[in-house]
Amino acid sequence: MKLKIIAALAVIALVAAGFFVFQQKPAAPDVAFPTLEGQTFRTADLRGKVVLVNFWATTCTSCIKEMPALKATQEKFEARGYQTVAVAMDYDPPAQVATFVERNDLPFTFVLDRDGSIARGFDGVRLTPTSFIVNRRGEIVQKILGEPKLDALHALIEKLLAEPA
Template sequence: MKLKIVAAAAVLALVLALAGAFLFAQRTAAPDVAFTTLGGQTFRTADLRGQVVLVNFWATSCSSCIKEMPALRRMQQTFQARGYQTVAVAMEYDPPARVAALMVRGDLPFTFVLDHNGHIARSFGDVRLTPTSFLLNRRGEIVHKIVGQPDFDKLHALIDELLTEPT
């Protein structure tokens, strides 16, 4: 009987260790890339640490991307004061003038960057489909990847949870 209890405890410990390793593996560091804004300023992924960040890959030719912009704007306005930021990465084939026009026309209050040579998209796992978003925690780890339009209620809950986590 004692042997069965010891064996069961060992199996349980192994399962918990594997589950912990799986959960830890889900949070990988975001790639270290340089972003260049429409205004020409540059910053790196490491500069975003301390904030919860949604890195959103999009294109002006993507109707789903354009459709989700008002919801992204509301999300930015809702969480910005608590340390949240949206970084909208225009795909390399997007003309900068079209990106700028959309940003102004849509009154979009987040950071727009241009992926001039596709390096940012490749660094985030060779993003080709838009919209694709990556949610980063305050430590700069990717905690969630979204291909297509997000379920904004679930995304809001996750952002709220990440913003309340200790740093």
């Protein structure tokens, strides 16, 4: 009888431990982000901020369509520690990306994924737009395929900004 109780408690403990392990959010990959201006920063440099990492391309109509909403989101939350990192895919010519950025007044950090390493690091992204929401601790909270639903995105950002780093 005593052995059965100990075995049952062990099973409960293992199930509980598994529950907490599966609740843990994956860390954002440690990648280098080369900006259009020739600077480079790493994922760790974003710690302390809530970040939307948006994979896009100049030839993607949905990507271009979502830019005004992403701009409004950046402007709404920037002062509270929110940042948008727009990652141009490796197949997008850098000159074409630079021209797009020059023609549009977008307050993002634009980076070039020249060799596909950023996309590979973020779960092998190939479809655009694809976005990842990263919390202040550098954990991926959500992956968004396609254009985000703005109300849901804003609610999530509000929640994440309220959490401690």
